[in-house]
Amino acid sequence: MLSYILRRLLQVIPVFFGATLLIYFLVFSMPGDPILALFGDKTPNPAVLAQLRAQYHLDEPFIVQYWYYITGVFRGDLGTSFSGRPVAEVLGATLPVTGRLAVMAIAIEFTLAIIIGTISALRKGKLFDHVALIVALIAIAVPIFVLAFLAQFFLAIQWGWFKPTVGADNGWDGLWLPAIVLGVSLFAVSMRLMRSSMIDTLNQDWVRTAYSKGLSRGRVIPVHVLRNSLIPVITNSATNFGVLLVGATVTEGIFNVPGVGKVLFEAIKRGEGPTVVSFVTVFVILYVLVNLLVDLLYGLLDPRIRYV
Numbered sequence: 001m002l003s004y005i006l007r008r009l010l011q012v013i014p015v016f017f018g019a020t021l022l023i024y025f026l027v028f029s030m031p032g033d034p035i036l037a038l039f040g041d042k043t044p045n046p047a048v049l050a051q052l053r054a055q056y057h058l059d060e061p062f063i064v065q066y067w068y069y070i071t072g073v074f075r076g077d078l079g080t081s082f083s084g085r086p087v088a089e090v091l092g093a094t095l096p097v098t099g100r101l102a103v104m105a106i107a108i109e110f111t112l113a114i115i116i117g118t119i120s121a122l123r124k125g126k127l128f129d130h131v132a133l134i135v136a137l138i139a140i141a142v143p144i145f146v147l148a149f150l151a152q153f154f155l156a157i158q159w160g161w162f163k164p165t166v167g168a169d170n171g172w173d174g175l176w177l178p179a180i181v182l183g184v185s186l187f188a189v190s191m192r193l194m195r196s197s198m199i200d201t202l203n204q205d206w207v208r209t210a211y212s213k214g215l216s217r218g219r220v221i222p223v224h225v226l227r228n229s230l231i232p233v234i235t236n237s238a239t240n241f242g243v244l245l246v247g248a249t250v251t252e253g254i255f256n257v258p259g260v261g262k263v264l265f266e267a268i269k270r271g272e273g274p275t276v277v278s279f280v281t282v283f284v285i286l287y288v289l290v291n292l293l294v295d296l297l298y299g300l301l302d303p304r305i306r307y308v
Helices: 002-010 012-028 046-055 062-074 087-122 127-141 144-158 173-202 205-212 217-229 231-246 249-254 260-270 273-301
Strands: none
Touching: 002 012, 002 273, 012 062, 012 273, 062 273, 087 127, 087 173, 087 217, 087 231, 087 260, 087 273, 127 173, 144 173, 144 249, 173 217, 173 231, 173 249, 205 217, 217 231, 231 273, 249 260, 260 273
16 A cells, blocks of 8 residues: 555656646647737837846846746745736635635535435436436536626526625635636536446445345445445546636636636746746646545445555
C-alpha cells in the first residue's frame, strides 16, 4: 500500500512540469499584448510599457519566462497578477469559495444518485424507474445556464427560499442555490451508473447465496449490494469534483460567486500567464490527490481490490 501511494505521488512530478509548461506555452502564444490591453483606449508612454514588460519578464523569450516562473514556484512565490496583487493571495481568496461550492454540489449529486439510483434498480421496469429515466434525460439535456436562471427565478425571486446572488455572502449558507443547480445538473449520470451497477450486483451468485443463508433484504441491500455498487458512482463523482474545483464559470457568473472560475476566465482574457499557470498547477495537484484518495477508497469498498 505504501509503495503504491509513493508511486502515485511521484506521478505528480511529470504531470506538474508537463501541465505548467503546456499552459504557459498556450498563454504565451495568445495574440495581442497583455500589457497594452491594460490601458484600454489610452495610449501609454513607451517607457512605461517597457518598464512593465521588463517587470513581468514579457520581453524575455518563452523558455526564460517559464524558468523565472518555475523557480519562483519552488521558492513559494506564485507570481504577481497584472493588477499588482500576489497570485497566492488571489488563489487564497477564491479557492475556498469554489471548494465549498464543489463539496456541497458533489454531496447533493451523490445523495440524489444513491437514493434515486437504488430505488430505480430495485423497481426496475416500474413507474418510478421510467420517471427517473425521464428526469435524468431532462437534467442532461437542459443547459446549465437555463437551469440556473430557472432556479434563480423560481426558488429565489418568486418563492424567496434563497438569495438570488451570492456576492460577499459566500459562506456555506450563501452557496445553497448554486450548489443545488450544480448538483442537479450532475446527478443524472451518477444515478444511471448507480442503477446499472446495482442491477448487475443484484444478479450476482453471491447475492442469491446471501438470501439462501437466511439474510434479510434489509441487510443484504444496504450492507452488501449497495457497498459493492458504489465504485462507478464514486469514480464519476471524483471526476466531477475535480472539474468543479477548476471553477463552474457559468454558474459562478450567474450567481455572482467570487470563485476561481470567474477569476481564471478574466486572467485568460488578459493573458496573465503567472495567474493562469499558478491556478492550473494547484488544480492539477488537487486533482491527482483526489483521485489517489478515491483509488484508496476502492479497497475499503471492495476488499478483493489489492494494490500491487
